[in-house]
Amino acid sequence: MTENAPGALLVIGSGLKLYREYIVRPLAERARKADLRLVLINNIRPTWQHEYFDDITVANVFDHQVLAATARDLARRYRVAGVMCWDEPLVMPAAELAAEFGVPGLSLPGVRGCRDKHDCRTRLTAAGLPQPGFALVLDLDQAHRAAARIGYPVIVKPRALGASMGVTLAADERELAAAFRIAHEASLVGDEPYRGGALIEGFADGPEISVDGAVHRGEYLPMFLARKSTGLPPFFEETGHLVDAADPLLRDRELLDTLATAHRALGVENGITHAEVRLTAAGPVIIEVNGRLGGDLIPYLGQLATGIEPGSVLFDVATGQRPDLAHARDGVVGVRFGYPDHDCVVRAVTVPEQHPGLVLAAPMAVPGTVLRLPPGGYIARHSFVICAAADLPTCEQRLDTAAAAVVLDADRVDPPPLGTRLVMPAGLLDVDA
Structure with missing residues (x-):
C-alpha cells in the first residue's frame, strides 16, 4: 500500500440482487460520505453490483487461498478500513482477513465459535448457559x-x-x-x-426464534427478532419468519442476558450476528450463533418493521463505530416460502401482483430448475411472499392468503438414489446465477 492510497471497505461476496441489494445500497451511501471506496471480491461476473461498488474483482471466493491472495493484492492498492461479509461459507476467511489487516472483526476465536457448532456448544456450556x-x-x-x-x-x-x-x-x-x-x-x-x-x-423443545444483533467492542446490541416457522419433519426446513418491531421478547431480560453472555463466551468482538434460540420450559437455549446477518430475508423484514438499515449498521461495526439502533418504524412484517409437495422440475411459477398488505412476491426458481426436498436437497423453494400489517394475527392471515395465490407448474421427478453426493444449494451460497 502506498502512503496516499485511498481508503476502502472490502466486501467478500455481494449475494443475490433480490436478497442483498437493500443491504448494499445504504452501505454504498455511507462509504461515499466517508470518502471510502467500496471494493468487492465476487465469485462471478458482476451485473447490478456496478451501481454500488467502485472496484470489483472476480475470483473463486470459495477457495480460501485464492480469496486471501486477492484480498492482499487489493490491500496493496488501498488502505483497508474495514472488511465485511454476510455469506455463511465465507465468514471465517473474512474474519481472518480482518484480523490480518488490523480492522474491526468478529475476532478469530469469535468466528470459530460461530462456525464450529461443536466448539460453540462447548464454550456456551463452560459459560454456564443452559445447553442440551x-x-x-x-x-x-x-x-x-x-x-x-x-x-x-x-x-x-x-x-x-x-x-x-x-x-x-x-x-x-x-x-x-x-x-x-x-x-x-x-x-x-x-x-x-x-x-x-x-x-x-439433545432436543431443546419449544418455539424457535432468531435475533439479529450488532456487536461493538464486545457489547451485544439486539436489532430485531424473528419468530420462525419450520416444516418437512423430521427435517427443519425454514418455511417463514415474522418480525414484530414491538415484540415483547426484545425486552425480556433473561433472553437478552443469555444472548450477551453467549457472545462474550464466544469472544465475538465486532460484527453482526444471527443467533437462533429455542424458548424451552427451562428458559431460552441458544441453538447456534452465526457470524453474519440472518438469511431468508430476515434483515429485510427487520428493516421494514423497525426502520433499522442493516447495511448502515454493517458500515458502523466494520469501521469501529457504535451503531444507532433506535426504531424509526413500528410494524409487523413476515415472509412465507413456497415449497413443492415432492421433488420436481419447474415449468413456471406465478406469484400474486396485488394482495392486502403485500410488500413483495417473487419466484425463486426459473423454468428447468430441479427442486429436491430433504434429504436429497435443501432450500427447495419456488417462491416467496412478504406481507406487512399492524399486528401479528393480521400479518399471518395475509401471508396465508398470499402464499395460497402462488401457482407452481412442475413435473414430478424421483428422488436421487441414496448416497448421491449433495450439491450445495445456490440459495445458501447466495450468488447470482
Whole structure:
C-alpha cells in the first residue's frame, strides 16, 4: 500500500440482487460520505453490483487461498478500513482477513465459535448457559452410544453447515442410523476441516426464534427478532419468519442476558450476528450463533418493521463505530416460502401482483430448475411472499392468503438414489446465477 492510497471497505461476496441489494445500497451511501471506496471480491461476473461498488474483482471466493491472495493484492492498492461479509461459507476467511489487516472483526476465536457448532456448544456450556447434551461423533457406533447417554429424541447435524442442511430429528435407534448418514453426507459439501461425522444433541423443545444483533467492542446490541416457522419433519426446513418491531421478547431480560453472555463466551468482538434460540420450559437455549446477518430475508423484514438499515449498521461495526439502533418504524412484517409437495422440475411459477398488505412476491426458481426436498436437497423453494400489517394475527392471515395465490407448474421427478453426493444449494451460497 502506498502512503496516499485511498481508503476502502472490502466486501467478500455481494449475494443475490433480490436478497442483498437493500443491504448494499445504504452501505454504498455511507462509504461515499466517508470518502471510502467500496471494493468487492465476487465469485462471478458482476451485473447490478456496478451501481454500488467502485472496484470489483472476480475470483473463486470459495477457495480460501485464492480469496486471501486477492484480498492482499487489493490491500496493496488501498488502505483497508474495514472488511465485511454476510455469506455463511465465507465468514471465517473474512474474519481472518480482518484480523490480518488490523480492522474491526468478529475476532478469530469469535468466528470459530460461530462456525464450529461443536466448539460453540462447548464454550456456551463452560459459560454456564443452559445447553442440551451433545457429542461430536465420527461413526454410527459412537452416535448410538452418544444418543443413549443424551437420551432420545436427539438432533443429528453437520458440524459447520447453515440453512438447516443435514439436520434431522431422530426419535430412536432406527431413525438415528438414517439421521447420521444424512448429516455425515451433507457435511462433505462444507469446509474441509469440518467434514465427516456428525454432532449429536439433545432436543431443546419449544418455539424457535432468531435475533439479529450488532456487536461493538464486545457489547451485544439486539436489532430485531424473528419468530420462525419450520416444516418437512423430521427435517427443519425454514418455511417463514415474522418480525414484530414491538415484540415483547426484545425486552425480556433473561433472553437478552443469555444472548450477551453467549457472545462474550464466544469472544465475538465486532460484527453482526444471527443467533437462533429455542424458548424451552427451562428458559431460552441458544441453538447456534452465526457470524453474519440472518438469511431468508430476515434483515429485510427487520428493516421494514423497525426502520433499522442493516447495511448502515454493517458500515458502523466494520469501521469501529457504535451503531444507532433506535426504531424509526413500528410494524409487523413476515415472509412465507413456497415449497413443492415432492421433488420436481419447474415449468413456471406465478406469484400474486396485488394482495392486502403485500410488500413483495417473487419466484425463486426459473423454468428447468430441479427442486429436491430433504434429504436429497435443501432450500427447495419456488417462491416467496412478504406481507406487512399492524399486528401479528393480521400479518399471518395475509401471508396465508398470499402464499395460497402462488401457482407452481412442475413435473414430478424421483428422488436421487441414496448416497448421491449433495450439491450445495445456490440459495445458501447466495450468488447470482
